Amino acid sequence: MAQLTLVEAINSGLRSEMERDSAVVVLGEDVARTGGVFRATQGLLERFGPERIIDTPLSEAGFVGFAIGMALYGLRPVVEIQFDCFVYPAFEQIVLHAGRYRWRTGGSVGLGLVVRIPFGGGNRAPDNHSDSPEALFCHVPGLKVVCPATPADGRSMLQAAIRDPDPVIFMEPKRIYRAGREEVDETAAVDDVVQPRAALRRRGDDLTLVAYGGNVPFCLAAAEKLAADGVSAEVLDLRSLYPLDRDAILESVRRTGRAVVVHEAPGFAGLGAEVSALIHERAMVDLLAPVQRVTGLDVCFPLMANEHDYMPNVARVLAGARRALTF
């Protein structure tokens, strides 16, 4: 099996799907000749040619709309948004068209479209290159929103997203694109639709740390430290942000009685609020403490000198865990 980073695994998933299905096309800014600014599409031009991997004008509304037209004709376009904040010009296309097309055609035409969004901070990037906009898309009917945390998931979840008959927002935690390698089975079976299935990354009894994307490693590190203090923390990687794996969340919290939800996006009306509400509505009698949130501040993502003042990290996850443990 290959030892791959997350971004290499995404490349591997794209390549496999393009090999398997000639309807899969990739488009975006600088994706073909340079292989994308993060090199996620490296080598695809040489293999598949300019009719399958397309450098577009700097025109997010234009090329997301273009991809919607492609999907309407039966292609399976995978759009790369170069950086998180660059998706905002395409918001109208995603909300009013990608999410609504199946409904608007009486259920007949789903758009098999994937919008890949490298997102989040911690990369010492310039202004407008570090947002975490996932909650905006979770609020939009008709979309699915997923976020891998590991190289193996980066490959298999992208493949499932490409095969899914509905539009999928594929959030890529770019801070951990090259954080490490793991064995990725490039022959593993692939789901034909996005599975709203969370992954239990660490088993524990006293506390559930709920996270996704780049915060899963923080939670695993925090769980390690808690173990040294005799606290057994479970780590649940959501993977699918819409739909949520409600059963996995509730099952875990009913066992541990405590939950901390961690994300980098601003806390107000974020995924943490949704998960917390779910737990309080359905499992309150099993709780030993109110659900805690460890999230980004409700501010503009800062310039790089203040990144560490904004980002969740292991210490902040531990602080959240202690609040839950000492309630």
Added chain:
Amino acid sequence: MTTPVSETPASPAAANPEGVVDPVVALLGDPRVQRVMGDGGALTDVDSPHGLDAEQLLDLFARLILLRVFDERAVAYQRQGRLGTYPMYSGEEAVQVGTVAAAQPGDWIFPSYRQASIGLLRGQGPEPSLRYWRGDARGLVDPRPLRVAPLATPVATHLPHAAGLAWAARQRGDDVASVAFFGDGATSAGDFHEGLNCAAVLGAPVVFVCTNNQWAISTPLHKQTRVSALADKGAAYGIPAVRVDGFDCVAMRLAAGEAFARAHGGGGPTLIEAVCYRIGPHGTADDPSLYRDAAEAGVWERVEPVRRMRGWLERRGAYPDGLEERLRSESRAEIEAAMQRIEADPPPPAEVLVDTLYAATPPALREQLGAWLDDAGGGEGR
């Protein structure tokens, strides 16, 4: 140095010897505006060969009547409380009929809301449109059999769709083009620019038809743009663009024919500016007396497409007696029968809210709807 903005753009030809400006001539007398049919007055017939035979001409006329009668009935039904808010298009039939007649059957049509029943031109029958404007989800239909995309209510956002679909068809080796309809207001929106630019750069076989009816609700063209001819915007994308008399169905048919030929021949996109005038209100909820002289709309009656084409056919001895009346009564009977059928249906069930959103409905959605209906007394509170 800026060009002064003229409130009433007029060419010298527009003023008669008494100096009174004829708005029809001011608008359509521009030599760049392609025309075939005169108006029986100051605008003269252009007798260069148009290449259409008698059957094709009468077919165009029949389609004008079909669209016109639907529009008249829809407005009447809205006034009777039988349809919701409706954007009438009377006066803009020639743009739709001429363009669709020039398309191949396999070409895709991307309408805006103003082309409120354009599926009729592909043989759709009036039911889906009537249902849609009644607010009945059963009017949301599969666009693929007739290749008519759903009406776009957001402005200009469907232009990139038309481009992408046409590009996809070409990539698959299919000889399929697309056409997108939009208005003058849409040319101010970002997606107009992005749609035309992406289509041009990527070489998509698409025809962009701008129905320049001079008004975006209350905003006149000169407050929309400092460009006096919207066709001039084609130059910004390096694509051919033409101005056509949008009340003239034959001129529209010829211009669209050239544009589709270019698209199918690998020549990429074309922009057609169909110059016309919004004779009616923006929609049934609009009151144009708030922003323009009520008498103004009347001057356009002599060039509106039905009267225009009938007069032109009559001048050529090519108009069969009683044709319009016969076509009107046939169309009206079909539309009325369809309206009665759909009114006899029970309202759409609440399940339409969740059942058509995803290929497989997430269980949480179904639960949410179930609980919501229970809260309202098992759905009895509707």
